Amino acid sequence: MKTLYLFALVLVLTSFNALAQDNTLMKDCSKYLQSPFVSDGQEYKAQLESGESAEFHTTFYSGNHYRIAGVSDQKDAQLIFTIYDQENRVLFTNKKYGSTPYWDFEFESTLNCTIKAQYISKEKKPGSILLLIGFKQ
Numbered sequence: 001m002k003t004l005y006l007f008a009l010v011l012v013l014t015s016f017n018a019l020a021q022d023n024t025l026m027k028d029c030s031k032y033l034q035s036p037f038v039s040d041g042q043e044y045k046a047q048l049e050s051g052e053s054a055e056f057h058t059t060f061y062s063g064n065h066y067r068i069a070g071v072s073d074q075k076d077a078q079l080i081f082t083i084y085d086q087e088n089r090v091l092f093t094n095k096k097y098g099s100t101p102y103w104d105f106e107f108e109s110t111l112n113c114t115i116k117a118q119y120i121s122k123e124k125k126p127g128s129i130l131l132l133i134g135f136k137q
Contacts, residue, residue, distance in 0.1 A: 025071055025130040032069035032102040037134035044131035046117065050077070053118035058133065062109045065136035069102040070094075070117060073128045077121040081131060084114045 026043070033039055046054035060066060072079045079101070082093040091113065094100045117129055 025073055025128060028071040029069050029130050029132050033067060033132050033134045036136050037067045038137050039132055039134045042133065044115065044117070044133070046129050047126060048119060048129060049126050050074075050119060050121040050124045053116050054129065056115045056117070056131065057112070058115065059110065059112050060107050062107055065104065065106045067102055067104045067134050067136075068115070068131060069134070070129060070131040071101060072119040072130075074119055074121045074123070074125070076123060077119040077127060079117065079119045079129060081115060081117040084116065086112055088114075 025045075030039075040058075042058070044054075044056040048054060068081065068083070070079050070081050078099045080093065080095045080099060082095070083091045085091055091111075092103055092105065094103060097103075115131065117131055119127060119129055121127065
């Protein structure tokens with residue numbers, strides 16, 4: 001019975017830690033997505049090892065002014081995000097701009113895109129990333 005209580009306690013503490021981490025990432029990322037931008041309502045999250053990447057798929061509609069913002073829970077890490085079109089051509093990468101945490105853009109036509117995100121850390125430990133996409137009201 002004590003083992004069951006101990007297991008339940010560990011599970012609850014782990015859940016609180018994960019929730020606190022998610023809240024911190026959301027707070028850090030949301031500061032780049034303030035008025036006049038409104039979130040598209042999606043959270044693009046991943047748990048990664050340093051150097052590993054995650055892929056997210058989304059559609060950007062013509063005539064909308066967008067902002068993509070990204071953060072990592074690793075303080076010494078460099079978060080790299082790259083947007084590709086359907087033919088896998090790079091439309092933007094923040095790597096060329098000092099790993100800026102956000103980018104504003106607009107497309108002349110509607111595009112289905114892939115966003116690849118990764119963080120590079122000297123400590124080589126696992127971490128979480130969060131990307132948010134917003135559009136100008």
